[in-house]
Amino acid sequence: MELIIIFIGLTLDRITKIWASTLKGKEGIVVVRNFFRFEYLENRGAAFGIFQHKLILLSVVTIIVVSAMGYYLISFRPKSKFLRFSLALIISGAIGNLIDRMFYKYVIDFILLHYKDVYYYPTFNVADILVVTGTIMLAILIIKDVD
Numbered sequence: 001m002e003l004i005i006i007f008i009g010l011t012l013d014r015i016t017k018i019w020a021s022t023l024k025g026k027e028g029i030v031v032v033r034n035f036f037r038f039e040y041l042e043n044r045g046a047a048f049g050i051f052q053h054k055l056i057l058l059s060v061v062t063i064i065v066v067s068a069m070g071y072y073l074i075s076f077r078p079k080s081k082f083l084r085f086s087l088a089l090i091i092s093g094a095i096g097n098l099i100d101r102m103f104y105k106y107v108i109d110f111i112l113l114h115y116k117d118v119y120y121y122p123t124f125n126v127a128d129i130l131v132v133t134g135t136i137m138l139a140i141l142i143i144k145d146v147d
Contacts, residue, residue, distance in 0.1 A: 001081070002073055002088040009092025010099075013126040017100065020110035020125070034116045041123045042106040048122050055101055062098045066091050083141055089134030096127030 020040055023029070028039035045052035069087045078084055100107040109123040 002084050002091075005085060005088035006092040006095070009089060009127075009130045010096055013093070013096035013130070014099070016110070016126045017096075017108040020108055023110065028112070035114065037112045037114075038110050039112045039123065041109040041112075042104075043109045043123070044106045047128070055105055059098060059101050062094050062101075066094050066098070080141070082137065086134045086137035086141065089130045089137070091134075093127040093130030093132075093134065096130070097125075100127075 020038065023038060023040040026040070028037050030037045043049070045054065046058055051058055069091050072078075073084065073087055097107045107125065107127075109125045109128070111125060111129075112120065112123045114120040
C-alpha cells in the first residue's frame with residue numbers, strides 16, 4: 001500500500017511541477033481573483049523561505065528522514081494503516097522536493113494563496129501538501145493514539 005501511495009504522490013507532484021514550469025516568465029493564472037493563483041517560483045530554501053541556498057543541508061536532512069521512515073515501515077511493519085498512510089505521504093512529498101533540489105538546485109513552487117494585496121501565504125507545491133497532510137495525520141496519531 002505504501003509504495004502505491006508514494007508512487008501516486010510522486011507522479012502527481014512531477015506532473016504538476018512540469019505543468020508549472022510552463023508558467024516560467026509568464027504572468028501566472030488567476031483561479032480565484034484576490035485569493036488563489038498559479039504562479040511559477042524557484043524556491044532555493046525550505047518552508048517559508050528559511051534556509052535559503054542550503055541545498056546540501058536540506059538534501060542530507062531529507063535523505064536521513066526519508067531513510068528513517070522507510071526503515072521503520074520495512075522493519076517494524078506497523079499495523080496502523082493511518083500511520084503507514086501518513087508516513088507514505090511524508091515520504092512521497094519529501095522525495096518530490098528532493099528530486100527538484102538534486103536536478104534543478106531549487107524546488108518548483110506554484111500554488112499561491114493570498115488575500116488581495118494584504119496577505120500572501122508562501123508559495124507551495126503538491127509535495128508540500130503531501131508532507132503537511134502526512135505530518136498533520138502523524139500528529140493526530142501521536143496526540144489521539146489512533147490505530
